[in-house]
Amino acid sequence: MHELSIAISMIDQISEESESRGGLEVEVVHLKLGIFSGVDKQALLFAYELACEGSPLQGSRLVIESIPLVIYCDACQKDRVPPSVYQLSCPECGTPGQKIVTGREIEVASLEVVA
Amino acid sequence: MSTRMVEVRAKVLKQNDLLARALRERFTREGTCVVGLVSSPGSGKTAFLEKLLSGLARDSRVAALVGDLATENDAARLRRATPNVRQITTGTVCHLDAQMVEKALESWRLDRIDFLFIENVGNLVCPSSYDLGEELRFVLLSATEGEDKPLKYPTIFNSSDVAVITKMDLAEAAEFDLAAARRNIESVRPGMQVLEVSAKTGAGMQAAFDLLHAQLARARHSQVAATL
Numbered sequence: 564m565h566e567l568s569i570a571i572s573m574i575d576q577i578s579e580e581s582e583s584r585g586g587l588e589v590e591v592v593h594l595k596l597g598i599f600s601g602v603d604k605q606a607l608l609f610a611y612e613l614a615c616e617g618s619p620l621q622g623s624r625l626v627i628e629s630i631p632l633v634i635y636c637d638a639c640q641k642d643r644v645p646p647s648v649y650q651l652s653c654p655e656c657g658t659p660g661q662k663i664v665t666g667r668e669i670e671v672a673s674l675e676v677v678a
Numbered sequence: 679m680s681t682r683m684v685e686v687r688a689k690v691l692k693q694n695d696l697l698a699r700a701l702r703e704r705f706t707r708e709g710t711c712v713v714g715l716v717s718s719p720g721s722g723k724t725a726f727l728e729k730l731l732s733g734l735a736r737d738s739r740v741a742a743l744v745g746d747l748a749t750e751n752d753a754a755r756l757r758r759a760t761p762n763v764r765q766i767t768t769g770t771v772c773h774l775d776a777q778m779v780e781k782a783l784e785s786w787r788l789d790r791i792d793f794l795f796i797e798n799v800g801n802l803v804c805p806s807s808y809d810l811g812e813e814l815r816f817v818l819l820s821a822t823e824g825e826d827k828p829l830k831y832p833t834i835f836n837s838s839d840v841a842v843i844t845k846m847d848l849a850e851a852a853e854f855d856l857a858a859a860r861r862n863i864e865s866v867r868p869g870m871q872v873l874e875v876s877a878k879t880g881a882g883m884q885a886a887f888d889l890l891h892a893q894l895a896r897a898r899h900s901q902v903a904a905t906l
Contacts, residue, residue, distance in 0.1 A: 565773050565804035573690045580686055590681055594690075601806040601833040649829040650865050651836070659868030663836070669690040669807065678682040 566606040569669060570614035577671060578619050589623045591675035597630040599648055599666035604629065630668050634660030694808055697776035701811030708788035709901035711894040712796065714810055716834060717818035718827070719800030722844040724752045725877040726818065727797055731759035733887055738792040738894070743782050745774040745799045752797070762791070773804035776811060792894055802831040814893055818842045821849040825859035832866040840871045840889065847876040 573594070581587040592611075596604060604627050611625040636643045636653035642664050643653045651660045689695065705712045717723050727742060734740050741762035744752045753765035766774060766782050779796060788794070796812055798805045817838035819827050822845055828835045835841065841863045849856065856874070863870055873889070875882035 565771075565807060568771065568773075568775075568804075569690060569807070572693065576688055576690060576692070577686075580688065584684070587684065599833055599836070601803055601837075648866075649832040649862075651832075651868055652865070659864070661868050671686045671688050671690060673686055674684045675681045676684055678680040 564606060564610075566602060566610040567614060569602055569607060570610040573611070573671060574614055574618050574620050577674065580671075580674075581619065581676075587674065588677040589620055589674050590677060591624045591626055592620070593672045593674070594625060594627050595630050595668045595670045595672050596627050597632070597666040597668040599632045599663065600669050602669055628672070630665050632666030633664040635662040635664050636660055637662075691807060691809075694776045697780060698809035698811040701776055701780060702813070703904075705788065705794070705811060705813065706897070706900050706904050708791075709898050710788045710791050710794050711890065711897040712794045712812045712814075713890070713893070714796045714798060714812035714815040715818065716798045716802070716805045716815065716838065717800060717820075717844075718802045718823065721800070721818045721820040721823060722877060723797050723800065723818055724755055726842065726844055726875065727795055728756055728759050729877045729880070729883055730793075730795065730886060730890070731756060733883060734793055734890065735760055739790055740793045740795070741786065741791045742795040742797065743774075743779060744797040745778070747772070747799060762786075768799060772799055772801050773808055774798050774810060775808045779810050793890060802827070802834045806834040806837045813897065814839045816840045816842050818844050819859065819863075820845040821854040821856075822852045825855045825862060828859070828862040828866045835863060835866045835870070838867070838870075840873060841867070842873045842875060842886070844875055844877065846874050846881060847879050 615621050632648055633642050634645050636658055638656050638658040645651050646654055715723050731740050740760050742756055743764050745766045747768055750765045753763045756763045764782050766778050796810055815838040817835055873885050
């Protein structure tokens with residue numbers, strides 16, 4: 564359960580971002596979370612609420628967009644969604660995929676702030 | 679109350695990634711070959727590492743950082759092989775991060791260390807998100823854990839470079855299906871190199887030494903390239 568560590572890093576980062584823009588009142592945080600990031604969505608939502616208490620982000624809401632796992636198939640020369648997270652091969656031709664295109668993100672995409 | 683959207687697009691672990699990159703540059707500059715070890719608790723990380731340290735210490739300078747939630751037991755054990763061992767106790771944190779590594783390295787002369795090992799907290803989930811600046815990451819899987827571990831923890835296997843199947847001396851008793859284990863590793867990390875070892879009997883350890891020496895040669899090559 565490292566989601567609490569992730570949530571704390573997130574809050575630190577957003578607070579910094581907010582300060583550098585002259586102090587934002589954040590209502591919603593939009594996060595992109597890859598399904599191959601090793602971070603659990605539900606656990607992160609729970610941890611975020613805990614970590615927000617007493618921070619400048621208290622009362623804000625976290626919205627998580629799950630990013631699928633996409634690999635690059637060298638044979639087809641195309642991005643492909645593998646059959647599962649534990650079978651990293653091309654669904655069309657079966658070639659094993661060594662390059663991950665998306666799925667590892669833990670990235671704050673945007674903030675909804677009071678205008 | 680109206681709201682507006684502010685684009686951010688920032689990696690949450692940016693601070694860790696930046697620090698890890700700085701560590702990696704430092705390791706390259708000093709010519710140190712740095713290897714991370716991850717696995718579930720009880721898969722034989724410390725026994726394997728003890729064998730690595732004592733074997734490599736015959737002709738190389740070795741050191742280790744070892745992470746655990748509590749106790750200095752692992753460090754005490756590894757000091758039988760080399761005095762250059764530091765324990766990182768994380769308290770409640772289930773993984774090491776780059777900052778802990780940087781702090782633990784304080785006052786060590788890296789230019790006098792050929793091989794530095796970083797044994798992570800026993801955990802197959804959390805360490806996968808944190809880059810520690812290591813050049814190679816070994817993920818260990820013991821023959822007694824069952825051959826489907828890679829399928830259950832694909833992220834950590836995929837983020838590692840070499841899979842080490844440990845406790846091979848117990849494979850038969852545990853009815854371990856080696857072919858299936860290799861298939862599963864290949865499925866989550868195509869092309870991954872696999873070592874089969876027994877720290878107890880020493881079987882397979884030579885392949886690990888050879889791989890590490892080859893890696894050290896590459897590290898030295900990068901060191902020279904970095905100074906040009």
